[in-house]
Amino acid sequence: MKCCRAALLYKSCFFPFSFKDAVDLSKFPADRIRNFCIIAHIDHGKSTLADRLLEMTGAIAKTEKNKQVLDKLQVERERGITVKAQTASLFYNHEGQQYLLNLIDTPGHVDFSYEVSRSISACQGVLLIVDANQGIQAQTVANFYLAFEAQLAIIPVINKIDLKNADPERVESQIEKVFDIPREECIRISAKLGTNVENVLQAVVDRIPPPEASIDDPFKALVFDSNFDHYRGVVANIAVFGGRVKKGDRIVSAYLGKTYEVNELGLLRPDEHSTGKLFAGQVGYIVAGMKDVKEAQIGDTLYLQEQPVEALPGFKPAKAMVFAGMYPMDQSEYQGLRSAIEKLTLNDSSVTVQRDSSLALGAGWRLGFLGLLHMEVFNQRLEQEYNASVIVTAPTVPYKAVLSSAKLIKEHGSKEITIVNPAQFPDRTVVSEYLEPMVLGTILAPDSYTGKIMSLCLNRRAVQKNMLYIDDQRVMMKYLFPLNEVVVDFYDLLKSLSSGYASFDYENAGYQAADLIKMDILLNGRPVEELITIVHRDRAYSSGKAMCERLKDSIPRQMFEIAVQAAIGMNYIYIYIMKLLKKQAEGKKKMRLIGSVEVPKDAFINVLKRKQK
């Protein structure tokens, strides 16, 4: 699917330039190669800058149609966000020399920061884009540290200087204060108009070191991304750290120890250009008959069968932070949904899938995602690309329980268990302690919103760790949050209470003991399987009441009276009786029948989203 779209794009936008005639890849020694990625807060202009760089180096023609060439997925174009990082090799002439610049586009949303770290692992430098009007945001800080810790060269680029309210002076001061980068190193550009973009290309050549890779070493490559193609199997994106590889070579995956024959390889411009070989320092794609993305593990090392090498240090696999059940609307659609989920996960190895079943919802799966946006995007892709209709249960974070029952410890083979399904939450009588995942959140906002933000954080059981003025008007705050409190709607609320000015990002911060309980929501006495949640005891009443109220607002009026209840075990903590007036309209939306009540499918997610009082 993705490849077909890529092929169409290629036809419509590729510059009339004969690639093979112009380039002999073996003539690109590593010292004329630069591997870099663009990192930034969401919407600060990465994709627009990438488009300009592609145009200026002749990879694509300059037309309106080519906006955001690297954002290939339908959901990316619709939502205006980048989900999956793409790679493009550019040829650039500088002071009489031709350079090969490998650009790796990265996503901006917090859920996809895992993609950012994998892109970084293939690079020696980054362009850190900051919007000239908005200044440094939470994701700018998070991305800066990813690059800084990986010891990459960092080129600060201040974008959107054409905007009326642009204040590059102020942004330069922020960059100096927060990142300790001299203001003279900042490049002011307008990616939209192309202003000064040439300076960015020059800086890439001058300031980013070439990869330390020698063609005389044995072949060694890092797999930093992979996609699945129905015809050819896995297409892995690799960065060659040493030696050379060509079509027909037999290569080994260090992770699995399996051997494969190289069928095809080449550069990405941004579409595939078969070159038949790749050399030290280059970045490109390789197809070697791998049938499953799990065979091309991100972070794996590839080497030649006859020249084994020590594996490169891989990097931590993505960890699912949000889990939810997915079930077909109708059990007769089970097979179709299974095949759709299989196909989508072939291309997204960060989604974890476990078979699951429930009395009310039948057979389905429990899926793990990097965050709520990741889950929503996955769901949207299932519906758009596979026409699948699914029931999604309340998202939950991975809680832990320390068991006290010898019988259960034996059954599970360990004292500590992870709970990804609230329906399987173990009772307090068999548990000595519950633990919840914590995150360290960074919030950046104008100081006039500080009071409101502090009370929102307090309301979410957060503890303040730090507060810093990054200039005379903007504050950076650090809070330790229970992950559960930020996962669903924290960001939406933060945005709305700060009129869109606050930004937020978080990183994992381990586990902490917490007083947790399982809460059921019932409709006419029937538990709603989608809405079982694990809550903090202190929050049970307010959260149960709010969920009941939102559920009643989400259900179309019915002929008869119904009860909406929240319960902990056998205790009802809140009851709401609805006076119902009219027959439910035959809605276009798909409904789920619970007891005798029809509930619209999207009601469940609305019920979970809390509103700020």
Ligand SMILES: Nc1nc2c(ncn2[C@@H]2O[C@H](COP(=O)(O)OP(=O)(O)OP(=O)(O)O)[C@@H](O)[C@H]2O)c(=O)[nH]1
């Ligand atoms: N005025 C102005 N607008 C710009 C400039 N660069 C980008 N934009 C606009 O800013 C918005 C976001 O740009 P994108 O390039 O999609 O941002 P991004 O950082 O790639 O976003 P994600 O992929 O979602 O992280 C778009 O509406 C662009 O047209 C610029 O130099 N000037």
